[in-house]
Amino acid sequence: MSKHVPGPIGYIVKRYPRYSETFIVNEILAHEAAGTAIEIFALRSVEESHFQDILGQVKAPVTRIRDKYTGPDTIWAMIARVRDTLPGAWDALARLDGLNGQDIVQAIDIALHCHARGIVHLHAHFGTVSTSVARGAAALAGIGYSFTAHAKDIYCDYAENQYLDLKLRDATAVVTVSDYNVGYLQDRFGADAGRVTRIYNGLDLDRFAHQPPSPNATGILAVGRLVEKKGFHILIEALRLMAAAGRAAPCTIVGSGEEAENLSRQIAAAGLQDSVTLAGPLPQGAVFDAMRSAAVLACPCVVGGDGNRDGLPTVLLEAMALGLPCVATDVTGIPELVRHDETGLIAVEGDPEALADALTRLLNDAELRQRFSDAGRERIAADFDVAVNAARLRDVFTAATASSLRGVA
Template sequence: MNFPCCASVKIAIFVDVFPIASQTFVLNQITTLIDLGVDVEILALYPGDQIVLSQPSLAPYQLQRNVTYLLAPKRTVWQQLGHRLSKVGKGLILGKNRRTILAGLKPEFSAQARNLMLSTIAATHSAPLKFDWVIAHFGSSGVVANNLRQIGVLEANIATVFHGQDITAELKFKHTQQNYQRLFKETELLLPVSELWKTQLLSMGADESKTYVQRMGVDLSLFMARRTDKSTKVLHILTVARFSQKKGLKYALQALAKLPSTMQFSYRLVGYGELEEELKAQSSALGLNDKVHFLGAMNTQQVAEQMRWADVFLQPSITADNGDKEGVPVSIMEAMASGAVIVSTLHSGIPELVAHNVNGLLAPEKDADALAQHLNSLYLKPDLRLELADNARERVSALADVVKLNQQLLDLMSNYKRYH
């Protein structure tokens, strides 16, 4: 459904790579804004997995028509440098974009000047890209968008969404904090996905008057399930995640191995990632192969079906060795809407969504014993499962409706333009 009131608004979603299957929060925002009548374009530095756009929920939007890729596909360092030198050289010789190309080489842009990123983008755009707003996902994308605006390639107000890794692990990278200080000072809106990350941004020097919590929501129409009695003899446990360290999946397997031998359960893992083979080996070593099933990557509709199957959604997130943390996992919101009970950890922004013993169960990070106790309790107490699930649906409906959240964002951006 389109809303004509928003038809005059032109917004660009700015990301590093598009599309990425695991970044459902980006895809949800794009399609929701389109449904709200907004003129949406996608600016991405590099192309991602185009098969993602053929999913049944995305195909009708034909998003490939809305994407502008600012750089050539990733390649080896020397191939990339040669390609960029060619683009920049031709641009300087032809002279059309000489001012913006040279501006992209300023030392203040650090690595993005040295690797010719900004100048290459400038060389391929003879006129500035104009939008009412650019919504950049992750701090690094906000920095690039701001730099492109500084050299004259981009004309727009800029709002940057901070998710987690960008204000934890990436702070260790050279120049990140310096770049963020410029971002805080020069751009219009800073949008952390949780109260925790808002506090973090303010502690780093962000202006409170331009910093607002903007949660990532879910399509409740797809995931909201009717209340059903899931009291079965086999506890259905599900995880949907990228197989990376911060997801804490090895502790999920350890917890399952600690469950009583009389307890009947089936555990499904949906996803992919760098730890997949390690997790499969761990499952085998723990003697769980008959109860643990790796299903691979799935599209949104397939994930929704798995959510409806699940009694429990297990998300044992941890702080990774490099400091990387979650924001508020969208998969938890999807599971809450679907009627699954959340078993997760006291990690990052998760407790802002899941209240222990109210709409889910939480354990300390890396505590397999506590996770096992929670799972066993839910197996033995089907009435508790129903109570927690009902409360979770109510919580997610109030806090994570993607349509309401993006309408609120449009209102915020509209008011910013009106009063600044």
């Protein structure tokens, strides 16, 4: 059982809500179910029209932090207010290297909210702008901060320095979502990453009734943003190879994104218009319905040209919890979840022939699909229960808060 967190926790995210970040909503709901007060700070405006079905269950208030300021007088007034309100803030400002002007002003805003609302700790998701602002706000407010590093924030080659080294150094605690990430961060950053803890993202298993796939199911399902790292261009080539080999299969790709037009052209060039559907974004409930009727989920992740890659896609957790067997690739931490020939099949990243072989093998073997369905659900229950994993995260918050109160953070 997790220790009691001695006050509200402020969650800092770039945008809230965001359809692809179901794991954040799951985590907040688990904290609230355990009695922990959460306040959400969003740094940028909402850009999407589809959201998670469970969003309405979140009780935490959302404060949308202004990200555009008119004239120096407004900014100076905020600096003067934080100087007069928060002891030590002026000295903290002098120590905040690695932040740009917008980060600092938003950090001031959040620090003042923390002081007014009695927030005892800040937690950010992704080690980019949200953690930049969390680092600044925590220093100004005299509290600690932690962050969860995922994938893009670790591996992407950003044009501007994200100062991940400073964030790792100054955080009272750091979490990441796979053992693979832990090893990478420790290899890259050495002692500054020595405190990184692996806590998997999780699901509320009560929402995911296990249902083995129908022996007669024939469809392939893929879900995700239509961007390079999702590897849907590799999937379409695999489907072309399967059709050429006499094993055509219907496939639905759910999602939207910058690669939609390219994927549509690729489908047409391959002559797959009658069997491959780009369905666009769908509500979460409709995605789960599609999972219950499909034969296999394809998750053909690749490393993008800029280094961007997935960590542990939530869609894999959801599919395996529901009982849909999965074919995925050997990118980052995915093999920690989809264990080859145990809980699913792993194909070599970027290899359409290997992906086609794995999909064909599963489509041709109803008994194997049943075995992976059962084993996949057991794997999710063992290590990806959000109630258990959120409790571990609250233990991190409690320890970090105690450390800050002792003045050693």
